Amino acid sequence: MSKKLYLISYGCQMNEYDSAKMVDVLAASHGYERTRNPDEADLLLLNTCSVREKAQEKVFSELGRWKEWKQTAPDRVIGVGGCVASQEGQAITERQPLVDIVFGPQTLHRLPTLLDTTREARKPVVDVSFPEIEKFDRLPEPRAEGPSAFVSIMEGCSKYCTFCVVPYTRGEEVSRPLDDVLAEIAQLAEQGVREVTLLGQNVNAYRGGMGSGGEICDLALLVNFIARMPGIARIRYTTSHPAEFSDALIDAFAEEPKLASYLHLPVQSGSNRILGMMKRGYTRERYLDQIRRIRAARPDISLSSDFIVGYPTETDADFAMTMDLIHEAGFDCAFSFIYSPRPGTPAANLRDTVSDAEKHQRLGILQTRIRTLDDAFKRKLVGTTQRVLVERPARWAGQMAGRTSTNRWVNFEGTAELIGQFVDVEVTEALNNSLRGVLRRTDDGLAASPRVA
Numbered sequence: 001m002s003k004k005l006y007l008i009s010y011g012c013q014m015n016e017y018d019s020a021k022m023v024d025v026l027a028a029s030h031g032y033e034r035t036r037n038p039d040e041a042d043l044l045l046l047n048t049c050s051v052r053e054k055a056q057e058k059v060f061s062e063l064g065r066w067k068e069w070k071q072t073a074p075d076r077v078i079g080v081g082g083c084v085a086s087q088e089g090q091a092i093t094e095r096q097p098l099v100d101i102v103f104g105p106q107t108l109h110r111l112p113t114l115l116d117t118t119r120e121a122r123k124p125v126v127d128v129s130f131p132e133i134e135k136f137d138r139l140p141e142p143r144a145e146g147p148s149a150f151v152s153i154m155e156g157c158s159k160y161c162t163f164c165v166v167p168y169t170r171g172e173e174v175s176r177p178l179d180d181v182l183a184e185i186a187q188l189a190e191q192g193v194r195e196v197t198l199l200g201q202n203v204n205a206y207r208g209g210m211g212s213g214g215e216i217c218d219l220a221l222l223v224n225f226i227a228r229m230p231g232i233a234r235i236r237y238t239t240s241h242p243a244e245f246s247d248a249l250i251d252a253f254a255e256e257p258k259l260a261s262y263l264h265l266p267v268q269s270g271s272n273r274i275l276g277m278m279k280r281g282y283t284r285e286r287y288l289d290q291i292r293r294i295r296a297a298r299p300d301i302s303l304s305s306d307f308i309v310g311y312p313t314e315t316d317a318d319f320a321m322t323m324d325l326i327h328e329a330g331f332d333c334a335f336s337f338i339y340s341p342r343p344g345t346p347a348a349n350l351r352d353t354v355s356d357a358e359k360h361q362r363l364g365i366l367q368t369r370i371r372t373l374d375d376a377f378k379r380k381l382v383g384t385t386q387r388v389l390v391e392r393p394a395r396w397a398g399q400m401a402g403r404t405s406t407n408r409w410v411n412f413e414g415t416a417e418l419i420g421q422f423v424d425v426e427v428t429e430a431l432n433n434s435l436r437g438v439l440r441r442t443d444d445g446l447a448a449s450p451r452v453a
């Protein structure tokens, strides 16, 4: 009988990717299978995030809830991975003695050994080192879970934005060699993957070694190589940093039809004073010029961003500049956060001058505006026919769900045989978080579903 592990994952897409790899590593070494029922598991893993304080605090309250679970069977093991583990290390087992394993984002491939060690020695083990790219060399073969897959192309971040903990928890930027990335994508394509999302904290900084001549491949060239790979029909990447968003990447939107019409380009603030304090390395004018050129290259693009409100010293005038930038850039979706001081970052030493009430008010104004822009974007799609990659059954019986090039989910009447196909769907309705549509044409060219929703 296979062993069962229960995994709780917080945070970003990088964490989701890492969580899937944890399951793969333990399946290969110990025959573990993921379960949704903790009672049948003998291993609990928490993949944590420390980008904001709330996420960090959740970890310890979550751990408190597992006391009884652990005491029911003495062999049960609790492992804490991810950025909180990396930041706190040994302190986690001191604060919460229930924990047996502490591992970082760069040492998840060592989980099998850490698990054996803690079971044999009957004491906690901690490994939160940064052994560069070793992680990728030790992971099992990639395993597709549907037609869309994440592929990590680089680890860490060397931008050191003053508010951000990532460079300290995930280490400096390290790129995977080009051949390794292409080999992983080829394996995924053989398993039916049609769309890849290239992942990294700052994918524009990708500098993968090419062959043995010391040549370097950047993100634009990588997209070019992937677009030529059999089976792969759509390419996305995230997250980009505006300071390194090259002209070649803008040109790729004009020249490479397999590149999806979606870009997440975090700006954080529209005030040059705040951008300077954050050490982001660009001005609002430069950012808006990039957006103008990206739109010229790909007029139907969906643009998304990240915003932080309430950064120390942010005034009403600074916030007004952020709202003005949202208007000028015309984002149609965004992730927005109240500034959260992170221990060890330069900004944590600044006096927090913005009251909680002001922070919440600014966040509310910003989110309402973004929701309006998202609604308008979705409404504009109504009546158009979109190329959709069918990914899974929808929540409603008899319906399938897939994503448009602009990263919007569409539900439509269809059967499971369509999963993995690109189909044409006419959008008939814009809902709160998705679209509804009617299947018009499938990959094999057959016209479909005469019924209009």
Ligand code: SAM
Pocket: 012, 051, 052, 163, 164, 165, 166, 201, 202, 239, 240, 241, 242, 266, 268, 306, 307, 308, 337, 338, 339, 340, 341, 342
């Ligand atoms: N690499 C990306 C970029 O170019 O900005 C960002 C990655 S970061 C992990 C994801 C987002 O979390 C950031 O864009 C920022 O908006 C938010 N974030 C990071 N540190 C934060 C903090 N201390 N408080 C609030 N939000 C934060």
Ligand code: F3S
Pocket: 157, 158, 159, 160, 161, 164, 165, 166, 167, 201, 202, 241
């Ligand atoms: Fe963080 Fe800035 Fe890097 S937000 S992940 S230090 S680009």
